[in-house]
Amino acid sequence: MRAVTCRAAASAAPVGTRLTRRRRSYLGAGCALLAAGFTTPAFAQANTINTADTAWMIVATALVLMMTIPGLALFYSGMVRKKNVLATMAQSLAAVTLISILWVAFGYSLVFSGNGPWLGTLDRWFLAGMTMDSVNPAAKTIPEALFMLYQMTFAIITVALVAGSVADRMRFSAYLLFAIGWFMFVYVPLAHWIWGGGFLGSAGVLDFAGGLVVHLSAGIGGLVAAKVVGQRHGYGTENLSPFDLSLAVVGTGLLWVGWFGFNGGSALGANSRAVMAIIATHLAACSGALTWGAIEWSARRKPSVLGMISGAVAGLGTITPASGFVAPWQGIVIGIVAGIICYWACTWLKHRFKYDDSLDVFGVHGIGGLTGTLLTGIFATASIGGASGLLEGNPRLLLTQFYGVAVTLVWSAAVTFVLLKLVSLFVPLRVSREHELEGLDISQHGEALQ
Amino acid sequence: MKLVVAIIKPFKLDEVRQALTAIGVHGMTVTEVKGYGRQKGHTEIYRGAEYVVNFLPKLRIEIAVASELAEKAVEVITANARTGQIGDGKIFVTPIDHALRIRTGETDSDAL
Numbered sequence: 001m002r003a004v005t006c007r008a009a010a011s012a013a014p015v016g017t018r019l020t021r022r023r024r025s026y027l028g029a030g031c032a033l034l035a036a037g038f039t040t041p042a043f044a045q046a047n048t049i050n051t052a053d054t055a056w057m058i059v060a061t062a063l064v065l066m067m068t069i070p071g072l073a074l075f076y077s078g079m080v081r082k083k084n085v086l087a088t089m090a091q092s093l094a095a096v097t098l099i100s101i102l103w104v105a106f107g108y109s110l111v112f113s114g115n116g117p118w119l120g121t122l123d124r125w126f127l128a129g130m131t132m133d134s135v136n137p138a139a140k141t142i143p144e145a146l147f148m149l150y151q152m153t154f155a156i157i158t159v160a161l162v163a164g165s166v167a168d169r170m171r172f173s174a175y176l177l178f179a180i181g182w183f184m185f186v187y188v189p190l191a192h193w194i195w196g197g198g199f200l201g202s203a204g205v206l207d208f209a210g211g212l213v214v215h216l217s218a219g220i221g222g223l224v225a226a227k228v229v230g231q232r233h234g235y236g237t238e239n240l241s242p243f244d245l246s247l248a249v250v251g252t253g254l255l256w257v258g259w260f261g262f263n264g265g266s267a268l269g270a271n272s273r274a275v276m277a278i279i280a281t282h283l284a285a286c287s288g289a290l291t292w293g294a295i296e297w298s299a300r301r302k303p304s305v306l307g308m309i310s311g312a313v314a315g316l317g318t319i320t321p322a323s324g325f326v327a328p329w330q331g332i333v334i335g336i337v338a339g340i341i342c343y344w345a346c347t348w349l350k351h352r353f354k355y356d357d358s359l360d361v362f363g364v365h366g367i368g369g370l371t372g373t374l375l376t377g378i379f380a381t382a383s384i385g386g387a388s389g390l391l392e393g394n395p396r397l398l399l400t401q402f403y404g405v406a407v408t409l410v411w412s413a414a415v416t417f418v419l420l421k422l423v424s425l426f427v428p429l430r431v432s433r434e435h436e437l438e439g440l441d442i443s444q445h446g447e448a449l450q
Numbered sequence: 451m452k453l454v455v456a457i458i459k460p461f462k463l464d465e466v467r468q469a470l471t472a473i474g475v476h477g478m479t480v481t482e483v484k485g486y487g488r489q490k491g492h493t494e495i496y497r498g499a500e501y502v503v504n505f506l507p508k509l510r511i512e513i514a515v516a517s518e519l520a521e522k523a524v525e526v527i528t529a530n531a532r533t534g535q536i537g538d539g540k541i542f543v544t545p546i547d548h549a550l551r552i553r554t555g556e557t558d559s560d561a562l
Contacts, residue, residue, distance in 0.1 A: 240501075241494055241501050306496055347497060
């Protein structure tokens with residue numbers, strides 16, 4: 001069937017291209033060879049690639065990578081103490097460098113090739129068989145290579161997010177081992193289950209851009225890590241105030257703009273759905289920031305800048321799973337809910353259960369992703385994303401979303417826990433007390449901000 | 451020779467410097483320091499975590515003057531650094547045993 005398509009394509013070449021008979025036969029033979037080289041029938045080799053979609057997705061890919069470096073690097077580093085700023089940035093850098101290669105090696109293949117309920121195949125081991133023309137069935141109008149690259153940036157930022165919970169105290173070598181393992185055993189399976197044709201996606205769990213795959217998984221992973229690694233020395237007694245919140249504000253700006261690619265790009269095309277997703281995203285960030293600021297103004301007498309940026313990020317994380325399924329104005333409502341719930345999680349919940357989630361990965365991303373996933377079940381609008389939620393008379397979606405949340409939560413928590421225990425058999429998870437006091441920049445990297 | 455050390459509020463630096471120049475003091479060393487005395491600190495809140503910050507930023511000014519000029523210098527600093535609010539600072543005067551200008555090797559009074 002594929003060979004026929006190729007020959008048809010070859011003979012359908014426009015008159016002006018001067019395809020001689022000999023070249024046409026080479027083209028046909030070439031196609032046949034290429035077709036023979038394919039082991040999965042899943043990858044089509046059709047002329048479905050659309051230049052507009054491709055152009056937008058290239059930009060979206062760059063935007064999402066920018067979210068990690070320097071977006072997240074700045075956002076996180078600004079909030080830790082001066083002696084740990086560089087080390088915190090190193091964690092984001094490490095995520096980019098390691099996960100990119102692992103994604104190409106086997107990550108992409110295991111997530112997105114094959115439709116097995118639990119895991120994909122290794123057909124695309126080191127991108128074997130990927131050509132200039134191949135497309136992934138999940139994104140037929142862009143080159144497969146671009147889809148692979150775009151998804152890579154999601155894997156990168158998810159791993160980088162987890163580090164925030166254990167900032168200021170995790171040993172760099174332990175973090176690297178943990179990052180590799182977490183990518184392999186938490187992200188890859190989850191991404192396949194929800195986006196790659198696995199059992200959660202098949203069950204109807206909706207996650208437009210990563211409320212479960214990225215935010216809840218990283219949030220829960222961070223929570224478990226914070227508990228296992230333990231509190232920072234001086235937590236609750238010493239002054240652990242941020243080094244430079246202006247870095248965090250700059251980081252937030254990069255995250256915010258980058259999120260246009262994160263949610264907008266998840267439409268996988270340059271179309272109205274992408275735009276609606278972007279509008280919902282932007283409005284959620286705005287209302288999240290305003291809500292958090294308003295709460296602080298009333299509860300603490302002053303709206304803090306940290307509060308505003310936290311509210312914005314909370315809104316962004318919460319709208320993520322819903323962005324392609326809800327009407328833009330609903331983004332405002334979702335942002336308000338995000339501001340309230342995430343504020344509560346970062347203040348009351350954290351102190352009630354005494355976990356030192358340094359940068360509130362659980363409070364903002366974890367709770368945000370969870371809430372957003374459930375809100376998708378409530379607000380999903382058929383005219384936007386093809387699915388109806390509770391407000392449109394379909395309560396089943398909400399139940400399905402609960403199912404997705406439960407599986408993500410349990411899987412990420414359990415595997416993170418086991419992984420940390422495993423890594424600790426090889427290297428201690430924390431730095432020594434003296435090194436923690438001296439600072440990770442000096443002790444882990446031999447450098448210091450002047 | 452006397453070393454006059456004054457801890458003042460940071461925004462008073464320019465006034466003090468100009469006033470000292472007017473009485474013939476043409477050099478000083480300034481350091482950014484933190485301190486507390488009777489002035490209370492403030493509370494900072496980061497996502498629910500409250501920190502009471504006792505130390506406040508101050509400036510430490512050091513001038514080396516001839517003994518005869520010391521009293522005038524203290525008067526001038528006091529007059530220009532005072533705001534009347536708690537936290538204006540303090541001045542300490544200590545004797546200098548020996549002074550030297552590095553470039554020329556001049557000593558004592560010639561070095562001031």
